[in-house]
Amino acid sequence: MNKKRQQHQMENFKIDLTKNQKSSDFSIMGKIHDYHEMIREHEKRGLNVLLKSPMTSANAREVVVKERNSGKEIKTLMFGSNNYLGAITHPYVIAKTLEATQKYGIGSGGVPILAGTTKYHTDLEKKLSELTGFEDTMLFSSGFTANLGIILGIIRPQNLIIQDKLNHASLIDGALMSGAKMVRYRHNDMKALEKLLASNQEEYPNGMIVITDGVFSMDGDIANIPKILELTQKYNAILLIDEAHATGVIGEKGAGTLSYYGITQRDNIIVSGTLSKALGSIGGYISASKEIIDYLRIYARSNLYSTSLPPSVCASAFAAIEMMQTTDALSKQQKNAAYMVQKLRENGYNTLNTVTSVIPIIVGDEYKLTQMSKDLLDRGIYVSCIFPPAVPKNTARIRVNMNPLVTEEDIDYFIEQLNEIFQIYQLDRFVKV
Numbered sequence: 412m413n414k415k416r417q418q419h420q421m422e423n424f425k426i427d428l429t430k431n432q433k434s435s436d437f438s439i440m441g442k443i444h445d446y447h448e449m450i451r452e453h454e455k456r457g458l459n460v461l462l463k464s465p466m467t468s469a470n471a472r473e474v475v476v477k478e479r480n481s482g483k484e485i486k487t488l489m490f491g492s493n494n495y496l497g498a499i500t501h502p503y504v505i506a507k508t509l510e511a512t513q514k515y516g517i518g519s520g521g522v523p524i525l526a527g528t529t530k531y532h533t534d535l536e537k538k539l540s541e542l543t544g545f546e547d548t549m550l551f552s553s554g555f556t557a558n559l560g561i562i563l564g565i566i567r568p569q570n571l572i573i574q575d576k577l578n579h580a581s582l583i584d585g586a587l588m589s590g591a592k593m594v595r596y597r598h599n600d601m602k603a604l605e606k607l608l609a610s611n612q613e614e615y616p617n618g619m620i621v622i623t624d625g626v627f628s629m630d631g632d633i634a635n636i637p638k639i640l641e642l643t644q645k646y647n648a649i650l651l652i653d654e655a656h657a658t659g660v661i662g663e664k665g666a667g668t669l670s671y672y673g674i675t676q677r678d679n680i681i682v683s684g685t686l687s688k689a690l691g692s693i694g695g696y697i698s699a700s701k702e703i704i705d706y707l708r709i710y711a712r713s714n715l716y717s718t719s720l721p722p723s724v725c726a727s728a729f730a731a732i733e734m735m736q737t738t739d740a741l742s743k744q745q746k747n748a749a750y751m752v753q754k755l756r757e758n759g760y761n762t763l764n765t766v767t768s769v770i771p772i773i774v775g776d777e778y779k780l781t782q783m784s785k786d787l788l789d790r791g792i793y794v795s796c797i798f799p800p801a802v803p804k805n806t807a808r809i810r811v812n813m814n815p816l817v818t819e820e821d822i823d824y825f826i827e828q829l830n831e832i833f834q835i836y837q838l839d840r841f842v843k844v
């Protein structure tokens with residue numbers, strides 16, 4: 412593509428996912444029309460940020476993508492999937508999934524409490540309890556609904572919810588739906604957290620919950636759980652940790668954030684997690700004391716009133732945990748992540764404070780990132796391009812997630828292409844935020 416055309420596009424079009432909510436037209440269809448106007452612009456320019464071109468191969472090291480407009484198949488290296496352990500295509504995991512499908516069929520047939528619980532479900536709950544170190548675990552149809560389930564299950568409007576500003580959307584939505592007051596502290600700012608706890612202690616005695624991602628999904632840094640735990644104990648608050656990007660990424664044999672810090676106590680702590688990232692398939696869970704889980708089995712409505720996972724999905728997650736604990740998939744992933752971060756930093760990119768396999772590369776300029784996402788795909792690189800409101804304003808970024816399947820040569824190729832693209836778009840490599 413010639414430079415002049417690129418420049419023209421940059422000046423005229425960017426992805427703006429916040430506009431939809433800010434539409435000045437308050438008719439119900441108005442904001443939908445606004446959205447389609449943006450999509451039309453998107454389509455005119457052949458961009459592929461919002462409407463994805465489907466993959467025509469498994470989500471593995473290499474992924475074939477069928478370009479929506481041209482129908483052309485592009486072979487890409489996968490740097491954008493949450494498949495942190497390569498579980499999606501692992502032969503052992505697939506074999507166990509097929510075995511369960513052959514034995515139990517394709518679905519569970521009911522909500523958990525009515526005809527929807529098989530031995531595959533109870534075995535997986537037990538396995539997850541062992542992994543997380545809690546007394547009990549319950550399953551949900553996704554990590555998102557697990558977070559809604561726990562927050563709406565235990566929080567009442569008279570409680571106070573305190574959250575890190577960079578927490579996942581599901582935690583924010585759960586808090587909003589609960590009707591409780593929500594306050595947020597600056598990302599990982601422990602002084603700000605203590606201030607909030609101290610100033611609200613009197614008004615909410617035993618009624619505060621602090622919620623944080625374990626590994627932050629867009630930044631790749633890790634919550635300061637030892638300090639947060641010290642504070643929640645001091646001020647009698649409950650701590651909820653979302654382990655979506657921590658399981659299979661940090662901790663002893665992928666056991667997550669508490670294990671990473673060597674924390675063995677579990678009092679007044681609850682964790683939520685997903686089966687959809689490192690464990691490769693779909694579903695979510697909550698681990699906590701038996702007292703809390705027994706209660707949630709009735710009061711977490713996104714569990715009680717929703718059909719349980721297919722048995723085969725439980726078998727997939729169970730096998731993926733076994734694979735994680737018995738192979739070198741995790742150490743390979745971590746080695747690749749260390750190599751990628753080292754190379755990116757050597758080449759001058761701003762990768763924030765990541766210490767995990769979630770690696771941000773700050774671009775900042777939403778106009779340029781909108782264009783770049785297509786160029787990266789054309790060059791055979793599959794990454795996630797992340798725009799506000801998923802991340803704060805001016806911090807639009809490329810997000811890379813590492814897996815054990817790519818090689819050092821693949822990473823070198825990625826860096827080479829990125830350098831060229833940053834040059835074409837005349838972007839400083841170190842974009843300050």
Ligand SMILES: Cc1ncc(COP(=O)(O)O)c(C=O)c1O
Pocket residue numbers: 553554555556558579581624628653655656685686687694695
């Ligand atoms: C931190 C965090 N929590 C929860 C979720 C939701 O998990 P799931 O995709 O299983 O619904 C995600 C997924 O994007 C996430 O990043």
